[in-house]
Amino acid sequence: MAYVEGFVVAVPAANKEIYRKHAVEAFEIFKECGVRRMVEAWGDDVPDGKLTDFKGAVKATPDEVVVFSWFEYPDRAARDAANEKFMSDPRMEEMGKNMPFDGKRMIMGGFASILDEGAGGDMGYVDGALIAVPNDRKDAYQDFAATHASLLKEHGARRVVDAWGDDVPDGKVTDFKGAVKAEAGETVVFSWVEWSSRAARDAAWAKLMEDPRMRDAKMPFDGKRMVYGGFAPIVDA
Helix, strand or coil: CCEEEEEEEEEEHHHHHHHHHHHHHHHHHHHHHCCCEEEEEEEEECCCCCCCCHHHHCCCCCCEEEEEEEEEECCHHHHHHHHHHHHHCHHHHHHHCCCCCCHHHCEEEEEEEEEEECCCCCCCEEEEEEEEEEHHHHHHHHHHHHHHHHHHHHCCCCEEEEEEEEECCCCCCCCHHHHCCCCCCEEEEEEEEEECCHHHHHHHHHHHCCCHHHHCCCCCCCHHHCEEEEEEEEEEC
16 A cells, blocks of 8 residues: 655645646656655635634635645655655755745645555546544544445445555644644544546435445544545646
């Protein structure tokens, strides 16, 4: 299973194409350093929440759109080696001077996959989620995630990934823990579901919400603090 570097970013809506080009150019460097896959997904169906949401996670302003993004590596060692290379690459320093978003509000962290199911393939849409899970409920969460993934795949999901927080730093302005109001003894999970299209995703969720197996499942975490939304990929490299 992949080791995941997860990101959430607030990007001015007017900078969408600039951001996409910036990401495509940066991937050439990332690939050299060991990134196996990079996905940048533009906020498309990102609801406001009562306690937490993606917009609040990165303090997005009304003219900004949330981007849900991740890198995939074969393991943490490959990710750590890549980060060392990034820090010493002058091209990265130059690109950092011209980021089309506020890097101070970007949240990032390393996550170890605990579930990775489905063959994947062409991805036209992604559901992203952040969840605070009590450490003593990790096994229960893995069981819940496996059941959940089975139902999602039954209704058309191409891939389901749940990754357990492994190297999730505290931030000065924003961070993953703050995004879900994580409490002492909780770990942040970075999760996503890959779909062929938004239409396929919407049709699946309409059925899933009526499926008693989904309705009756007991969540081993506080669902009121879960952050979720739908995103349209703009880069999948």
